[in-house]
Amino acid sequence: MTLIATQSLTKTYGGRITALSDLTVAVEPGIIGLVGANGAGKSTLIKILLGLLAPSGGRVRVLGLDPTTDPAAVRARVGYMPEHDALPPDLSAAELVTHLGRMSGLPRTAARERASEALRHVGLHEERHRAVGGYSTGMKQRVKLAQALVHDPDLLLLDEPTNGLDPAGRDDMLALVHRIGTEFGISVLVCSHLLGEVERICDTLVAIDGGRLLRAGPIAAMTSATDVLAVEVSEGTESLADRLAALDLPVTRDGRTLLVPLADEATYDLILGAVAELDLPLHRLDQRRHRVAELFAPREPTHV
Secondary structure (H helix, E strand, C coil): CCCEEEEEEEEEECCCEEEEEEEEEEECCCEEEEECCCCCCHHHHHHHHCCCCCCCEEEEEECCECCCCCHHHHHHHEEEECCCCCCCCCCEHHHHHHHHHHHCCCCHHHHHHHHHHHHHHCCCCCCCCCEHHHCCHHHHHHHHHHHHHCCCCCEEEEECCCCCCCHHHHHHHHHHHHHHHHHCCCEEEEEECCHHHHHHHCCEEEEEECCEEEEEEEHHHHCCEEEEEEEEECCCHHHHHHHHHHCCCCCEEECCEEEEECCCCHHHHHHHHHHHHHCCCEEEEEEEECCHHHHCCCCCCCCC
């Protein structure tokens, strides 16, 4: 079953501001990145998927259901982690997640058990009886993720899940999201304006700009190999660059990486010979791959 499908989906506010314009895309189960700059229409799309906003035109299906006519059925199978929180500071995480589990339709005992399990999955089992008001930003993000998981959904919609976190906290959150998507059998849509984070954990990418689709498809297909060799040595980068230039190999720098056009198989031999001649520790020699961020920088938008 297709996870999410839209057909000519449009959303305008006041007849003047267009948040989504003729958006047509189909997404299969997995870990999906929904990317775009702030104001691109990502949050509007998520709210339409949840049945919280009605589209101005077009069609939308989530897990085969229409959120515009049957929002309760959609939300029964979808978990939502909002970007901003309004967590009651005096409630414990266990009380809050249990309450939201009951709001999802779980009986009292089942909601309590599922809340404990969800908090354990997100790493808050030992802290579950503390008041949320005393939590760090990272812990609050985990509470929001736990409440999205409590009713055992088929799909998670995560709106900027690393918002406000430091680098270590972002790494932990991304690892947790990846684990949920790969081990729990739950599809995940990660909404983010940070392409690098999405690239690390997602299988599929949907990129929108100004409410329009830029492109959609497997990330692997968007990071194709180029006719450029990437060379990295643990030390002696400058010496290697000079030696390669002396061999008439055009060299450019990208941080610690030397980039050399791949003319033919002899290019490999010349580079390896230069590394051996200088007795340098070779860390990397392979064809460079486009990064997702490069594919969306200064180019004309296209529909896919």
